[in-house]
Amino acid sequence: xxxxVDAPNVHNLAIEGTFDDCQDLVKALFAxxxxxxxxxxxxxxxxxxxxVAAQIAYYVSAAAAVGxxxxxxxxxxxxxxxxxxxxxxxxxxxxxxxxGSNSNDILTRWARSGDLVQTGVVPTLSxxxxxxxxxxxxxxxxxxxxxxxxxxxxxMARFRGVGSVEAPHDPTIVAASLDDAATLAEIAGLYxxxxxxxxxxxxxxxxxxxLGSVAEFLGRRRGTVLDLCCGTGVIGAAIATGLVTGLxxxxxx
Numbered sequence: 063x064x065x066x067v068d069a070p071n072v073h074n075l076a077i078e079g080t081f082d083d084c085q086d087l088v089k090a091l092f093a094x095x096x097x098x099x100x101x102x103x104x105x106x107x108x109x110x111x112x113x114v115a116a117q118i119a120y121y122v123s124a125a126a127a128v129g130x131x132x133x134x135x136x137x138x139x140x141x142x143x144x145x146x147x148x149x150x151x152x153x154x155x156x157x158x159x160x161x162g163s164n165s166n167d168i169l170t171r172w173a174r175s176g177d178l179v180q181t182g183v184v185p186t187l188s189x190x191x192x193x194x195x196x197x198x199x200x201x202x203x204x205x206x207x208x209x210x211x212x213x214x215x216x217x218m219a220r221f222r223g224v225g226s227v228e229a230p231h232d233p234t235i236v237a238a239s240l241d242d243a244a245t246l247a248e249i250a251g252l253y254x255x256x257x258x259x260x261x262x263x264x265x266x267x268x269x270x271x272x273l274g275s276v277a278e279f280l281g282r283r284r285g286t287v288l289d290l291c292c293g294t295g296v297i298g299a300a301i302a303t304g305l306v307t308g309l310x311x312x313x314x315x
Contacts, residue, residue, distance in 0.1 A: 080183040081138070082195045085109070089197070108141025108198050117145035118152070125154040136162035137169060138191040140198035143235075147202060150234070161237035164191045164245070169199065172229065173237035179226040187242050195222075206230040 065074040077084060088109065092098055108114055125131055133156055135143045143159055150156040163170045164186045172178050180194045204214045207230060221227040240248065253259045 081189075081193045082183065085139075085195070085197060108139055108144075114141050114145050114148070114198065114201075117142055118149050121146045121149035121156065122152070122154045125149065125156050130155040130157055132156070132158040132160055134160040134162060136188075136191065138166075138193040138196065140169065140196035140202065144198045144202055147232070147235070151205075157234070159235045161235060163237060163239040164188045165239070165241045166192050166194060167237075167239040168194055169196060170237035170239040172199075172231060173235050176228055176231045177226065178221050178229045180221075187245060202232075203229055206232060 065076045067074060077087070088105065092103060092105070092109070097103070104110065106113070121133065124133075133143075133146050135146060137143045143161060146156060146159050150159065161169050161173055165184045166181075166186065168178065168180065183192050183194055186192055200214065200218055203217060204211065207213045207217070217227055217229055221229075249259070
């Protein structure tokens with residue numbers, strides 16, 4: 063889909079592989095200092111700290127508007143939820159940070175047990191969440207390890223080397239996950255309740271529509287803030303509506 067952009071200042075590249083493969087290539091380019099300077103490389107996703115920093119502001123604003131709250135965020139690369147964690151650490155009255163995942167539920171399992179275990183990427187209806195190595199999760203581990211760069215590097219080296227590692231976790235971060243079947247069931251359930259059929263991930267116009275569609279349910283439970291990342295709206299809306307109606311999908315822990 064993204065290789066169809068035909069603007070004259072855009073050069074599209076596609077590779078055979080997963081998001082993790084693409085991100086590894088991009089990080090390798092940035093690790094080449096000479097190339098980085100010559101080409102003037104800059105990342106537009108949350109590899110770039112500026113992206114995370116900009117998102118902190120709307121967590122602070124949302125928490126200031128509604129008061130003490132939980133925040134439910136569908137996440138793949140962990141940038142958005144990291145911004146919420148930083149806002150909370152900075153004093154925003156956020157009580158819990160709720161991760162929404164699809165079948166690639168490595169972050170859900172980490173939130174529950176502290177174990178990071180790769181199981182291989184599974185293609186799903188929400189491809190922006192089809193990730194096993196979330197680059198911003200490493201930033202959180204750095205914080206949870208007392209900003210010890212050597213300890214963080216050791217954890218990540220073991221994780222990359224053997225595919226699993228025990229990692230610190232914050233009990234204020236909880237998680238739930240839905241597979242494709244449960245996601246489709248939640249889409250159908252929302253349609254039955256409201257008459258609204260929200261689109262799958264990657265539809266450019268979906269974000270405001272989904273927020274409007276679940277507003278009725280969110281209004282019944284004060285203190286829940288739903289944040290939908292680009293490309294992850296189906297899972298986010300499904301988990302958020304499940305939480306608001308008291309049916310936390312796949313458990314919450």
